[in-house]
Each structure stands twice: as structure tokens, then as C-alpha cells.
Amino acid sequence: MERMTKLTTEDYHPESANLDLMSIAEIVQLMNEDNGKIPHAITKVLPEIEQAIEVVVNKMKSGGRLFYIGAGTSGRIGLLDAVECPPTFSTSPALVQAILAGGSDAVMVAIEGAEDDLNLGKVELEKQQLSAQDVVIGIAASGRTPFVKGALVYARQIGAQTISLTSNPQSIISDYADIAIEVITGPEILTGSTRLKAATAHKQILNMITTTTMIKLGKVYKNLMVDVHASNFKLRERAKKIVCEATNVSYEQAEEILEQTNYQVKLAIVMLLTDSTLDEAETLLSQTEGHVRTAVELKKD
Incomplete structure (x- = not known):
């Protein structure tokens, strides 16, 4: 197994070496400046994002579904995007789904050890009767999460399209993806806390994928969400x-x-x-x- 110390998301951030001594104003200024690196990092992977969207659009036109697979923060980010599709675009909850290591309980409480189970990702996709018509996006800032890797391996075996979303170059899960989106956001000001820049970049990319997909599926007229589900x-x-x-x-x-x-x-x-x-x-x-x-x-x- 790859050592965590080799991951850029685990590297030391020199500008935040005295984070615990900084004032509140200094901390939030540093965080804001650090987040300014996100758009540049995303710009570098726009071609891969475009490819991913084309795949999702074509699969959905043929009756396919989109699955997000992740553990911890990565899984929750996938869930945030998935659950917003029905009210925004009147889609079925089955069209875009998020599968978290540890199941629905992991939304609120960390389920220790679930992300390290290589077989669990496959099991969860089998429950959803994954087919070759579907798309699976594996999300892992580290790019090494066994739960995500196992899901991508299984998805590829049955002919589903696979996409990886990571924040480390040449990541493990990218080896099992038809399209690898590696958005390199660099070290976090709180060392290893990928819920910061990495997670923010991933959320933005998922926004791009589903929003653009729904536009191309006819759920937008001009810039208006004309398929909004007016439920309240x-x-x-x-x-x-x-x-x-x-x-x-x-x-x-x-x-x-x-x-x-x-x-x-x-x-x-x-x-x-x-x-x-x-x-x-x-x-x-x-x-x-x-x-x-x-x-x-x-x-x-």
C-alpha cells in the first residue's frame, strides 16, 4: 500500500507553520488566499471534466445512471450534489446517487474502517444492480481509498464507464478510471485536512458535471431552471x-x-x-x- 507521506495532499504547508500562533484575522486571510489557488487548479483539468460530462450525458440519454463513490468528506460531497438534483432538475432520485463507505450512517458519523474495505465498494454497487449503461465517479482526495478503488475495479469489469476525481497526481484510483480528473490543489494549511482546498475543488467540479449534464439534457432554457420541482x-x-x-x-x-x-x-x-x-x-x-x-x-x- 502506498505510504501516505508521498501524497501532495499530506505535504507540509510552509506558510502556515505558525498557524496556532496566528490571530483570527491572519488565519482567515491565509485560508482565503489559499483557496484562491482552486480556480487555477481546476482550469488545468477542464479538458478531463469536459470528457467526463460528455460520457455522463451520453449514458443518461441511453437510460444510464450516475454514481458517486467516496468515503468521509469525499462521500458527503458526492451526496450533497446528488440530493440537489431532484429539486433542481426534477430528476428521479435514482438518476444521480451517492454511495458512502459505511452507508447512510456515515453521513453524520464517521464509520471507522469502512473506507479500507476493498470489497465493500463492489458490494454496494451490486446492491444497486450497476450495469454497463451506468457511470461511476470515484472521489478520493488521496487517490488511494480502497473502498473507492474496489468500486472502480468492479465497475470497469462489468463495462460501466469509470471516472476518478482526486487531488494527487498519478493516483492509484486513476489506474482504474477511463477518465482521470486529478485536480492538484497542493498542501492544506491544516496539514492533511483535505476537507479544505481539495474538497472545495471537488465540490466545484461535481457542480460542473451535473449542472452541465442537465443543461444538455434539456432541463435549462436560457439560464433558467425550467425543470424545477415546485414542491414548496x-x-x-x-x-x-x-x-x-x-x-x-x-x-x-x-x-x-x-x-x-x-x-x-x-x-x-x-x-x-x-x-x-x-x-x-x-x-x-x-x-x-x-x-x-x-x-x-x-x-x-
């Missing part, structure tokens, strides 16, 4: 605002049309922009795989 007051108000922005109608008109569509924003927008009935708008969206802009252009043609 705040989201219903957001739905009205989106319809107003997209169609230039009044708040009252937006509310009226959304009542007709059961707060399905896409339908409301297409009905208003094409002067269509509910049935006609449903047909247009069906013919264009849910893309609002294409549906509107089809009606004009």
Missing part, C-alpha cells in the same frame, strides 16, 4: 418568476398558467411562447426530448 412555497414562487422571465408575462398570468400545468414550468413556457394548448405543448416537448428552445422553434416552423 419558495419553489412555487421561483417557478412563477422563471415563467415571467422567460415569457415576459405578469406574475398573475404566470400563476394562472402554472396552475393549469400543475406547476410544470416547461409546459407553461411552451404554452405561452407558442400560444399552444396544454396537449399541444406536451406533444412539442415530447418531440424535442424536453428542450424548450427547440420546441418553440419547432412550433414556429
Whole structure:
């Protein structure tokens, strides 16, 4: 097994050698400056991120799912991204899933030893009936977590697409990934605490992957989240605002049309922009795989 001392994420940060002697102002300034390295690190891996998104989009168009696999902070970051997809894009909870070492209990409490079980990642993916249509993204700042490695090995064996997300170069899990995203954020000001820069960079990259994927799947019109699941007051108000922005109608008109569509924003927008009935708008969206802009252009043609 690789020694942890060889990992760049475990290296000593010279500028924070006196961290315990610094004032609060000095600590937060240093943390802010250190976080400024994140965008540059991500810029270097944008080609790999683009490749990953293309894979996810194509697999989802064919009925595939996306799985995040991680332990500790890495697993929780995957979970944060996964659970936001249903309310933001009206996706099924099964479409983007996060699997944590130690199961759901590991969300709130660290499950010691689970991340070191090489077979456990495979077991968890078997429970989800992983297939060759799916994509597995293994997340590990160190790039060596056995739980993640085992999951990627199994995923590759059955023909699923595999992607690694790490913060160390030439990491172990990258050897088992079709696409390796190695975002090198360097030593942490609190030595080895990868919940800082490394985790922040990983969260940003997951944001890029799912958001861009959903855009390409037709869940965005202009820059509006037109597939928002309006399940509460705040989201219903957001739905009205989106319809107003997209169609230039009044708040009252937006509310009226959304009542007709059961707060399905896409339908409301297409009905208003094409002067269509509910049935006609449903047909247009069906013919264009849910893309609002294409549906509107089809009606004009």
C-alpha cells in the first residue's frame, strides 16, 4: 500500500507553520488566499471534466445512471450534489446517487474502517444492480481509498464507464478510471485536512458535471431552471418568476398558467411562447426530448 507521506495532499504547508500562533484575522486571510489557488487548479483539468460530462450525458440519454463513490468528506460531497438534483432538475432520485463507505450512517458519523474495505465498494454497487449503461465517479482526495478503488475495479469489469476525481497526481484510483480528473490543489494549511482546498475543488467540479449534464439534457432554457420541482412555497414562487422571465408575462398570468400545468414550468413556457394548448405543448416537448428552445422553434416552423 502506498505510504501516505508521498501524497501532495499530506505535504507540509510552509506558510502556515505558525498557524496556532496566528490571530483570527491572519488565519482567515491565509485560508482565503489559499483557496484562491482552486480556480487555477481546476482550469488545468477542464479538458478531463469536459470528457467526463460528455460520457455522463451520453449514458443518461441511453437510460444510464450516475454514481458517486467516496468515503468521509469525499462521500458527503458526492451526496450533497446528488440530493440537489431532484429539486433542481426534477430528476428521479435514482438518476444521480451517492454511495458512502459505511452507508447512510456515515453521513453524520464517521464509520471507522469502512473506507479500507476493498470489497465493500463492489458490494454496494451490486446492491444497486450497476450495469454497463451506468457511470461511476470515484472521489478520493488521496487517490488511494480502497473502498473507492474496489468500486472502480468492479465497475470497469462489468463495462460501466469509470471516472476518478482526486487531488494527487498519478493516483492509484486513476489506474482504474477511463477518465482521470486529478485536480492538484497542493498542501492544506491544516496539514492533511483535505476537507479544505481539495474538497472545495471537488465540490466545484461535481457542480460542473451535473449542472452541465442537465443543461444538455434539456432541463435549462436560457439560464433558467425550467425543470424545477415546485414542491414548496419558495419553489412555487421561483417557478412563477422563471415563467415571467422567460415569457415576459405578469406574475398573475404566470400563476394562472402554472396552475393549469400543475406547476410544470416547461409546459407553461411552451404554452405561452407558442400560444399552444396544454396537449399541444406536451406533444412539442415530447418531440424535442424536453428542450424548450427547440420546441418553440419547432412550433414556429
